Structure formats: C-alpha cells, structure tokens
Amino acid sequence: MTKRSVLVVLFDDVQSLDVTGPVEVFVGASESLPHPGGYEIRTASLGGAPVLTSSGLRIVPDGSLEDAPAPHTLLVPGGEGVGRPDPRLVDRLRAHASRAERIVSVCTGAFLLAEAGLLDGRRATTHWAYCDRLARKHPAVDVDPDPVFVRDGEVVTSAGVTAGIDLALALVEEDLGREVADQIARHLVVFLRRPGNQAQFSAQLAAQTAKREPLREVQRWIAEHPGGDLSVESLAVRARLSPRHFARTFRSETGMTPGRYVERVRLEHARRLLEHTGDGVQEISRACGYGTPEAMRRAFVRTLGSAPTEYRRRFRPLDIG
Incomplete structure (x- = not known):
C-alpha cells in the first residue's frame, strides 16, 4: 500500500x-x-x-x-x-x-x-x-x-x-x-468520536443568555424539561408575555427563535441519553418531547445525518477497558 x-x-x-x-x-x-x-x-x-x-x-x-x-x-x-x-x-x-x-x-x-x-x-x-x-x-x-x-x-x-x-x-x-x-x-482514549455535522457546542452555549430574568427562566425551564409542553404559547405564559411579543423578544435577546432553541435542547438531550443509557428509542423519544420514535428519527437524520439507532451504534462511548 x-x-x-x-x-x-x-x-x-x-x-x-x-x-x-x-x-x-x-x-x-x-x-x-x-x-x-x-x-x-x-x-x-x-x-x-x-x-x-x-x-x-x-x-x-x-x-x-x-x-x-x-x-x-x-x-x-x-x-x-x-x-x-x-x-x-x-x-x-x-x-x-x-x-x-x-x-x-x-x-x-x-x-x-x-x-x-x-x-x-x-x-x-x-x-x-x-x-x-x-x-x-x-x-x-x-x-x-x-x-x-x-x-x-x-x-x-x-x-x-x-x-x-x-x-x-x-x-x-x-x-x-x-x-x-x-x-x-x-x-487515544477519545471518549466520543463526533460526526462532522454535530454542533460544536450545546444549545445553551450556542444561544446568548437573555437579559431579562423571565426569559432566562424560560431558558432554564426548557433545558430542565425537554419532554414538556414547549410550545411558544406555553413558554409565553411562563414568561408572562403574549406569544408574539415572547417570540420576538426571545429571538432578539438570544439570537435564536424559541422553536430552534427547543429543537437543539431536545436533540442534545436525546443524544446524551443514547450515549450514556440503555433506554430504548421509544422511551427516549417520549422523554425528549418528540412524541414518537419517527419524529425523533427525522430530527436526527435532518441534523446529524443518521438515525438514532445508528448514532448510538457509532458514537456511544468507546469501550477501552
């Protein structure tokens, strides 16, 4: 060769x-x-x-x-x-x-x-x-x-x-x-060999931290409850703003729409569960707010270029023991 x-x-x-x-x-x-x-x-x-x-x-x-x-x-x-x-x-x-x-x-x-x-x-x-x-x-x-x-x-x-x-x-x-x-x-004891199209950093780092406390609280809530109701209407209630005002203000202060932020948080949480737990795809899809395995599969293929099962197979922590 x-x-x-x-x-x-x-x-x-x-x-x-x-x-x-x-x-x-x-x-x-x-x-x-x-x-x-x-x-x-x-x-x-x-x-x-x-x-x-x-x-x-x-x-x-x-x-x-x-x-x-x-x-x-x-x-x-x-x-x-x-x-x-x-x-x-x-x-x-x-x-x-x-x-x-x-x-x-x-x-x-x-x-x-x-x-x-x-x-x-x-x-x-x-x-x-x-x-x-x-x-x-x-x-x-x-x-x-x-x-x-x-x-x-x-x-x-x-x-x-x-x-x-x-x-x-x-x-x-x-x-x-x-x-x-x-x-x-x-x-080299590389913990996780990342695919090229994986994001460089987490959703929380990718987005700016909002200046207003109600919006910062919403960001924390999203990160802590990825499986919850994270619609604009629900998040606006939590921020005590109208849906339209909330969406506009959230994007202005974080540089990201609420929908995009939620999508990143959910995908990031699903990746961690696939990497570090033995939970099934159906269980993870519910825990991350996707509702169905097919919805999570579409999100993975669209963003990472591989289905959840393939992602788990290829990018789980390497067994070096």
Whole structure:
C-alpha cells in the first residue's frame, strides 16, 4: 500500500494541539496497519526555520515549505499567527494546494486558506468564536458556525482545537476504513468520536443568555424539561408575555427563535441519553418531547445525518477497558 503524504504547515504562534492532535492520529493509523502503508508525515515552515507555538513550545520542522514535495494532504493548523500571516506563507499555501489532493485546515487555519483564496465560493467552518470574523473578512466564503467539520470538494475545514482530532479520525476512516479509525480512537482514549455535522457546542452555549430574568427562566425551564409542553404559547405564559411579543423578544435577546432553541435542547438531550443509557428509542423519544420514535428519527437524520439507532451504534462511548 502506498503511503499518503501529509504536509503539516508550521509558523510562529501556531496552536500546538492543532499540529500534534492530527499528527498523532495519522501516525497511530500507520503503526496499526499489519503492512507498510498509512501516512508519511512531513512538517515544514518558511525556510525550514524552527517555530515557537502560542504555548511556548518550540518545534523544529522536517524541512522548508519551499522545497517540500507535492503532498496528498495539505494540513494547515490555526493559532494566533494566522492574524498576521507572512505573504510568502500564503503564496506557498496556494502553490502546494494546487498540487494537493486534499486540503485541510484545523481551527483558525481556515483564515490562512481564505487568505490564499482557497475557500472562495466554498462552505467552511472554524472555531465558533471566530466564525463571524471569518465571514466579515472573507465574504466570498460560506461560513457555517455549527458543524465540527465541513467538507466541500477536496477542501475540509474543522472547528476549534480538539475538532482537529475528530477530523483526522474521519479522514483515516475515509482512507483506511472504520476499523482502523476506531482502533486509533480507543488508543487515544477519545471518549466520543463526533460526526462532522454535530454542533460544536450545546444549545445553551450556542444561544446568548437573555437579559431579562423571565426569559432566562424560560431558558432554564426548557433545558430542565425537554419532554414538556414547549410550545411558544406555553413558554409565553411562563414568561408572562403574549406569544408574539415572547417570540420576538426571545429571538432578539438570544439570537435564536424559541422553536430552534427547543429543537437543539431536545436533540442534545436525546443524544446524551443514547450515549450514556440503555433506554430504548421509544422511551427516549417520549422523554425528549418528540412524541414518537419517527419524529425523533427525522430530527436526527435532518441534523446529524443518521438515525438514532445508528448514532448510538457509532458514537456511544468507546469501550477501552
């Protein structure tokens, strides 16, 4: 089996975990194979100079970006250094990307890809805290703040920091099969290997906290009673507002409609029950306010791309004992 070459781009103030997380996955996959194959990792910087990560760790690259051969996978990590990219680095990224079969960014590495024009007209993501900034700075990029990672053709972008491990595991599964990816996940003691379209964070974090106490109380009530009557009319009564005023105010203060917020809370609660309990799908659907297993199935397929039973099978906590 021919090894797939992975070129990891290094620069000053890179986030060290954006580099080491994916590298550990790729190296582990190679070592797990019963025959030569997997990945050949090469790190490179401008001129081959050592780089200092944002945490103070010094990394000595394997060589220079100028002399690096064309890679199968070009991996661009993020970090504070993306805020002041060297034009020579952007030029080298553009040159390597033109020859790579797959272009990958971790966290804010998406800013470097965007700077090189590699995300124009494409759907992409980055760390949730920087999605708005990426969209403002590069309006030609279709920024999606929700997923853990996004694939658009040969370009794959991921969310913040540890999402790079999720992305690398997904690429290993694509290249070498699910069995190898699961084995590496167990070795790294990854608690939950997340699907790419899973939300980066919980509904409570995704939405802003309302300024008014009645609306904050409604948010708490929704989180604590996902199986209850969470219609706009019922929640408006709890907030002591008319349904129309409640819906308008809730969206204004949280950045999310009541229906969308309820949908996220219910899905999040259902996922936790599937991951951590042996409760049946019918029981979970009732506990989470879906009413029927079919309603929950539709919500899972629409949002996560898999039915509840498949989600439980693939993304339950890994047995590493």
